[in-house]
Amino acid sequence: DAGVIQSPRHEVTEMGQEVTLRCKPISGHNSLFWYRQTMMRGLELLIYFNNNVPIDDSGMPEDRFSAKMPNASFSTLKIQPSEPRDSAVYFCASTFNSGGARIGGEQFFGPGTRLTVL
Amino acid sequence: AQRVTQPEKLLSVFKGAPVELKCNYSYSGSPELFWYVQYSRQRLQLLLRHISRESIKGFTADLNKGETSFHLKKPFAQEEDSAMYYCALSGLIQGAQKLVFGQGTRLTINP
Numbered sequence: 001d002a003g004v005i006q007s008p009r010h011e012v013t014e015m016g017q018e019v020t021l022r023c024k025p026i027s028g029h030n031s032l033f034w035y036r037q038t039m040m041r042g043l044e045l046l047i048y049f050n051n052n053v054p055i056d057d058s059g060m061p062e063d064r065f066s067a068k069m070p071n072a073s074f075s076t077l078k079i080q081p082s083e084p085r086d087s088a089v090y091f092c093a094s095t096f097n098s099g100g101a102r103i104g105g106e107q108f109f110g111p112g113t114r115l116t117v118l
Numbered sequence: 119a120q121r122v123t124q125p126e127k128l129l130s131v132f133k134g135a136p137v138e139l140k141c142n143y144s145y146s147g148s149p150e151l152f153w154y155v156q157y158s159r160q161r162l163q164l165l166l167r168h169i170s171r172e173s174i175k176g177f178t179a180d181l182n183k184g185e186t187s188f189h190l191k192k193p194f195a196q197e198e199d200s201a202m203y204y205c206a207l208s209g210l211i212q213g214a215q216k217l218v219f220g221q222g223t224r225l226t227i228n229p
Binding site: 003041043044109112 | 152161162163164167204216217218219220221222
């Protein structure tokens with residue numbers, strides 16, 4: 001298994017443009033997480049899905065951010081319009097949640113997408 | 119509020135010296151605590167979890183509920199331990215199960 005796959009690995013765009021980040025979780029995992037990493041705030045949870053359903057999006061900074069998970073093997077995080085302060089590394093992670101267990105535990109992270117908004 | 123605090127953003131020690139990365143948490147229940155590590159050019163990965171009471175790569179961490187701490191320790195640091203370390207808490211937060219990370223500590227082991 002190649003692990004969690006994210007694309008693109010690097011994205012440079014101009015303010016106001018739409019940005020779409022993609023994630024393919026590990027096959028068999030049913031929980032997927034989007035995180036943002038910055039120097040100032042560290043690693044922040046943006047949103048997570050359980051069985052393709054968004055469970056908690058309280059970490060999404062504002063309406064410019066949206067995330068979807070149309071099926072068990074694909075998720076997107078979209079920023080529209082993008083702003084310079086969105087520049088960060090965005091990580092996707094996945095895990096298997098048996099239902100009664102806590103979310104969390106060992107999450108498997110992708111390599112991240114480094115986003116730069118000029 | 120549920121929170122994980124890593125007071126040191128940077129920590130530098132010499133090879134062979136003991137190392138301790140501090141982690142304090144705030145949680146109104148029984149949390150699960152973890153340490154994640156990110157080596158240069160590698161993915162963030164789980165290092166250890168408190169329920170396992172294991173030693174990984176010479177590192178140990180004891181959950182101290184009285185002090186609400188989960189410090190990561192290693193008696194003799196090695197150069198390959200240089201990495202970014204994140205303490206994380208798993209629990210019910212604002213109605214949803216979450217993994218909350220501290221801000222991370224960048225550990226540098228000097229030769």
